[in-house]
Amino acid sequence: MSDDADSPAPSHVPADAAGWRTLLNSVPDRDLFRLVQKEKGRVARVFAGFRATAAGLRLPLVQNRLVEEALKQPAFANDLMEWEPSPPSPPAPKSPHPRHPRFARVPASPGAAEGKVGKGPTAAGEGETKEGDVHVAPTPSPMGATRASPSPADTAPGPTTDTPSPTGGTGAFGRGGRGVRAGTAPGAADAERLREKVNQQRARLREKDERVAALETALAEVHRERDVARADARAARTGQKAAEAQALRLRRQMERAERRAAAGTDGPSSPRPKASPPPPAAVSPPPPPAPGPAWDEALRRLLSRGKNDVVAEVCRQALAGGPEGGAGVVHALYAEALYGQGQEGQAAEHDRRAVAAYLDAGDVPAATGSFARALAHDGGGGEAAALLRRLLVLARRTGQEALVRTALGRLRVAAPAAHRAAGRLLAGLGEAPSDFFTVPAGPVVGPDESVTLPNGGEPVSPRQMVEAVESGEDILVRRVRDGIAALRADGGPLADALLKAVEALNPSAVVPLTRDTRPVVVDASNVARHDPDPLALSQQPHVTNLLAMRDVLLRRGYFPILMVADANLRFHVDDRDTYRSLVERGVVREALPGTTADTALIAEAKERRAPLVTNDRLWEWEDAEGIERIGFGIFGGRVTLTPF
The missing domain is CATH 1.25.40 (Serine Threonine Protein Phosphatase 5, Tetratricopeptide repeat)
Known part of the structure; x- marks a missing residue:
């Protein structure tokens, strides 16, 4: 809402929500809050879920409710149309000694009003002192000293000029700045110059905020890469230690086998205890066991x-x-x-x-x-x-x-x-x-058999194709799609064999490999926490909801599928190992710690021009306007998509 108290009321009734929003922006917060308070039910409708204050009128959701109130309630619309700016309150008189009873104001002479000091009719009398615009007359004191006593005639405040301050507000004292006295108000050029300076400072501040945000994003990405590198290093060290332990066990087994073989080939002259069992027969070293x-x-x-x-x-x-x-x-x-x-x-x-x-x-x-x-x-x-x-x-x-x-x-x-x-x-x-060789009716491709596609590139196996579809690798999926189309154009049976192998691993992954698709963004936290029973005592997020949603979207022709979840979702899901595997494979991507996933969801949906799958209405995000949203329902493991 605007803070300008002198904004004139519009002369015509707005025809749409945009016009009412413009009118509401022209009404100061205190006046608009006073209009809302005229009816108790209006306060409840506008400030539902928020504290009823004048500052709360700046919230985007409250502004939307005000527009709806103006469109639906004629009484509120009439109040807005009849609104007139309230006059500013005069400033309180300022006395050099406001609490001392022995001092009173003395009206200033015309010369003093013009800032002149000297003898004569326009100057202060002998023994008088001048402090700003207040003349203090000497009064005898009991000790023989001379004190200045303010005159009662000057207790009323002098006339002031309502001049807008460069810092906002009206009257002799602008809000947030020093007082501007009558006769010394800055001109229009000075006000324009000050306004330009303020705008320049705000622009510089916005640039600094953007640079800080970019640096924070880069720092978060560096931290993420560092964490991934550390995890890889830990896995490598664990594998190295396991390999060293395995090699040590194998060497010890071989040494024991050699000692047993040497003991079995000794002659009868070798000293043995009487109670010892017969020497074992010579055996060959056992084959080394496979790692765990x-x-x-x-x-x-x-x-x-x-x-x-x-x-x-x-x-x-x-x-x-x-x-x-x-x-x-x-x-x-x-x-x-x-x-x-x-x-x-x-x-x-x-x-x-x-x-x-x-x-x-x-x-x-x-x-x-x-x-x-x-x-x-x-x-x-x-x-x-x-x-x-x-x-x-x-x-x-x-x-x-x-x-x-x-x-x-x-x-x-x-x-x-x-x-x-x-x-x-x-x-x-x-x-x-x-x-x-066994010659089947057609070629058979195993899940891990790599096949070279006619459009070039490295060989790829059906399992790699499925992983690329699940993790959203758009470039590889497009290359495989073009390669399968080329194989089908040549009339060879290899394309069908590849698709059969992919279908055996994940039937939903066949769709992006055979036809054009459309990208989609999914609110993974909202999907995982979905429960058809809103009164359920335990609404723990389910990982199976994410897998079911992914398969349904693939069958509907959506790809790549970007699932974004809050960073703390991993601590609440019912199957943490499966969820961690989805994050490691790139099926689910997590927002930065300490941030909400809504910002990333809105940004990705706008950048990709893709619909957003969520049941959250995103009232508090103005950037969400214009994004196509798709609702959903999950009942018994079956997903139903519903447009908003």
Whole structure:
């Protein structure tokens, strides 16, 4: 609301909400507050949820209620139209000694009013003193001294001129500044110059605020990157310690096995206690056990985030115990990290070592996967023929030959050159390639099989496609969409095989890979806290609500999906591990600590020109006007979208 008390009342009735808002802005806060207080029900309607004060009229929500009141209540509209500015109150007289009874004002002479001092009829008399505009006449005191006694005739305040102060307000004393006496008011040029200075200072202050906000945003981003780097370093240190402990255990097992073997080959002359059992037979060292699932999962998580150098260093230290000091999974992870660094020759060698270790442990599926990957990158070099012979013997002994046939047959789609190399190796072993390979009705693509698309780029697997859709990687999804369209144009069955593999992982992820989509922003906190029963005693946020909302939006053709949540949501959800996984994979993004997600939601929706999925009406945010909003309801795990 405006603070100018001299604003004239409009002469016509506003026709719309904008006109009433302009009229309300022209009424001072104190006068408008007085109009609102005329009716108790009006105060309750306007200030519902807020304290009823004149300063509260500046709140955006209260202003919207005032506009609605003016449109719906004719009495309030008439009060606004009949409003007239209240006259300013005169300033209180200022006396040099307001509490002393012996002093009184003496009217100033005309010369004193003009600021002249001297003898004669316009000057103060002998023995008188002058303080500003107040003449003090001498009065005898009991001690013989001369005191100045104010005259009662001057107790009334002199005339003042209502001159607007540069700092606001009217009358002799402007609000927030020094008093301006009659006859010395600044002119229009001075007021304009002061107003320009104030506007310049405000502009500089706004620029400083913008710079401070930009610096705070950059600082928050740096802090976030620092936290991510620290988390990666902690994970790397944990993996390194686990690898060192695993290598130490393997070395100790080998040393114990060697000591047992040496003790079993000793001659009969070796002294033994009488009660000791017979010497054990010579045994070969047992195969090293594979690392635990937690350690393996930690390294694979680092690989999925592109930390190939960290995983390679951890595996290198795990293999430092000797040529037999590592399990097959360590060699396989090391090979995958080296593939990510572009060292295909060295990576294929470690894949072959992984095949040998898996065969020693009797793990046919893992050995088959490492052999197929090495064959796809190396073309059958090194000891590929010997490893394939061992693999076929073990697979036929354990009844898993069909698994090897299927894995090598899939190379026809993913890597044709590797498929031809496998045929040559089989022919060298006396096998008929045409009888060995299983030829299905159409190509079959596994979830982790990488396929090179015709539009170029790095090979991508169906699992990577699903992860890209869930995390909102728009560039990769568009490239895959164009590649699948090119495969369909050529008439090949590979596109359908890829989509079937994606559908097996997440059926909703197929839609963004096959048609054009529209971006959307989701209020993750509002969705997670949604409960169909408003009277429920425990309304704990549900992570399943977020997953259900994501799948429904994907099926409706919305992508990328940006879910923004408050920073404290992770401490209240029912499944913290799943929610933390969604944050790490980029499915859900958190606002900065100490801030609300509403600001980020409004900014992202405006920047992307995307609808906002939320049940929050955002009354307190004026920036939310003009944003398309979509409401929702979740009943029994099923999501229903409703436009606002």
